[in-house]
Amino acid sequence: MLEVKNLKKTFKKTVAVEDVDLYIEEGESVGLLGPNGAGKSTTISMISTLLPPTKGTIKYKGKDVLKNPDELRPILGVVPQDIAIYGELSAYANMKFFGKIYGLSGSQLEKKIQEILELVGLSDRQKDVVDTYSGGMKRRINIAVALMHNPEFLIMDEPTVGIDPQSRNYILNMVKRLNGEKGITILYTSHYMEEVEKLCDRVYIMDHGRIIASGTKEELKNILSNEETIVIEVAERKQAFTDLLVSQKGINQVAEEENNYQLIVSKGDQLLGEIFEQARQTNVKIKSIHIQTPTLEDVFLHLTGRKLRD
Ligand SMILES: Nc1ncnc2c1ncn2[C@@H]1O[C@H](COP(=O)(O)OP(=O)(O)O)[C@@H](O)[C@H]1O
Numbered sequence: 001m002l003e004v005k006n007l008k009k010t011f012k013k014t015v016a017v018e019d020v021d022l023y024i025e026e027g028e029s030v031g032l033l034g035p036n037g038a039g040k041s042t043t044i045s046m047i048s049t050l051l052p053p054t055k056g057t058i059k060y061k062g063k064d065v066l067k068n069p070d071e072l073r074p075i076l077g078v079v080p081q082d083i084a085i086y087g088e089l090s091a092y093a094n095m096k097f098f099g100k101i102y103g104l105s106g107s108q109l110e111k112k113i114q115e116i117l118e119l120v121g122l123s124d125r126q127k128d129v130v131d132t133y134s135g136g137m138k139r140r141i142n143i144a145v146a147l148m149h150n151p152e153f154l155i156m157d158e159p160t161v162g163i164d165p166q167s168r169n170y171i172l173n174m175v176k177r178l179n180g181e182k183g184i185t186i187l188y189t190s191h192y193m194e195e196v197e198k199l200c201d202r203v204y205i206m207d208h209g210r211i212i213a214s215g216t217k218e219e220l221k222n223i224l225s226n227e228e229t230i231v232i233e234v235a236e237r238k239q240a241f242t243d244l245l246v247s248q249k250g251i252n253q254v255a256e257e258e259n260n261y262q263l264i265v266s267k268g269d270q271l272l273g274e275i276f277e278q279a280r281q282t283n284v285k286i287k288s289i290h291i292q293t294p295t296l297e298d299v300f301l302h303l304t305g306r307k308l309r310d
């Protein structure tokens with residue numbers, strides 16, 4: 001349905017996106033996962049025709065999107081990373097405003113507004129001014145306005161950043177329903193591995209403007225089929241211990257965070273003895289240590305040597 005080839009965007013000297021190839025089949029829910037600054041927003045701005053690419057092609061159902069932007073726009077919904085609604089208006093007024101832009105009116109418009117408000121769970125607060133909403137509610141109304149014209153393809157740019165866990169769950173379940181029940185094709189951008197893991201069939205992992213891996217979640221985790229993750233919790237991290245871990249044969253990546261070390265190690269290497277010995281040498285107290293099955297986060301760590309949230 002969507003086919004992007006060789007996409008590139010430069011801003012003066014910054015290469016924001018380079019060599020991006022991706023495709024989305026009708027009805028799929030596809031994740032674009034990467035840390036801040038990876039080039040996710042720039043990529044989707046180009047797909048949604050808001051930003052002209054420096055290079056590359058974008059086709060939707062076989063048609064060149066860059067040459068015929070007016071054909072994609074009516075069937076595309078975009079939920080921008082920054083909330084783009086009128087804070088001084090009520091949710092209802094915002095939806096009415098956007099609905100009219102899309103050419104709805106009268107009872108049809110009214111019905112659509114109530115249907116979407118129900119979907120995003122804001123029916124009872126619709127008359128309240130958006131500025132009085134919580135962060136999570138603002139995010140939900142931001143999604144609501146993108147749904148007013150019944151898009152068949154929805155692009156969401158980090159729609160859960162900076163909100164409470166309850167709102168986040170609400171949004172995630174909603175996205176799942178939009179895809180599963182309403183059959184809307186979704187491109188979901190995030191730097192939260194768990195979200196993409198929960199919502200998406202296929203995933204593109206992006207870093208420094210490039211796609212560094214792609215596939216189904218299972219395919220991506222198979223990248224680590226010969227490796228496993230060891231998580232060590234310590235009383236306090238020490239540089240000397242880190243240095244020993246990094247130089248240890250069989251330990252392929254080391255990430256540190258708070259009181260934890262996360263290691264990607266070759267499977268089958270008996271490393272626990274070495275790790276305890278290194279901790280003893282450097283006077284680091286190990287509080288717990290466990291081996292875990294790889295996650296998409298570990299795939300990112302394996303590929304880049306960094307954690308997704310760095
Ligand atoms: N309008 C712009 N002008 C200059 N640089 C930009 C602009 N938009 C994005 N960038 C740069 O492009 C890179 C990718 O940004 P972005 O696409 O926003 O990443 P992400 O959405 O993954 O966080 C970053 O280095 C960012 O600073």
Ligand SMILES: [Mg+2]
Binds near residue numbers: 037081158
């Ligand atoms: Mg972004």
